[in-house]
Amino acid sequence: MTTVSEDATRNSIVLLDELGSQTDPLEGESLSMAILDHFRDVGSWVVATTHFSRLKQYGTQFEDILIASVEFDLQNLMPTYRYRENIMGESNAFAIAKRLGLNEAIINQAQEYKEASQYETEHMMEILETKIQEQEQKIVELNEKENELEKDKARLLLDREAMRRAFEKEKEKLVEENESYLEEML
Incomplete structure (x- = not known):
């Protein structure tokens, strides 16, 4: 991968079979997305295969x-190799395991794990979305408070200027009165 990524150009055709496999799925998916980003930036033509759902979803963006x-023939447990454009392939692990005679209880337990994992992910996404909305609302409220404070500040500056002018006017008046009083006294 190192050599291919370093040597790739706009004129390259890069074939990547089972991109991101043989490692932790999260790291494999993440590394695969970064690799695809690199080839997209370079402008290379890439054909990549994967079983990672997240990587498939990445491609739709x-x-x-x-x-x-x-296409996969579940009856014969063989790919038909019929090309299906704009359709993500699905994993058939449970159907294949069932056809091969794996204990039904094991398959059911596996499906429960998968559903629980999907539920947890969806639940975490809902929590995250709620927190994002709460933060956005707080930002709106803080912006409103900042605007109110700016208005209060402007109002206070105007009041202060008005008080300064009134003070100066009163001071001038007192000075004039004192001067008049002194002239009368002399």
């Missing part, structure tokens, strides 16, 4: 990435 899959 960009107009210059085409999602495709090959």
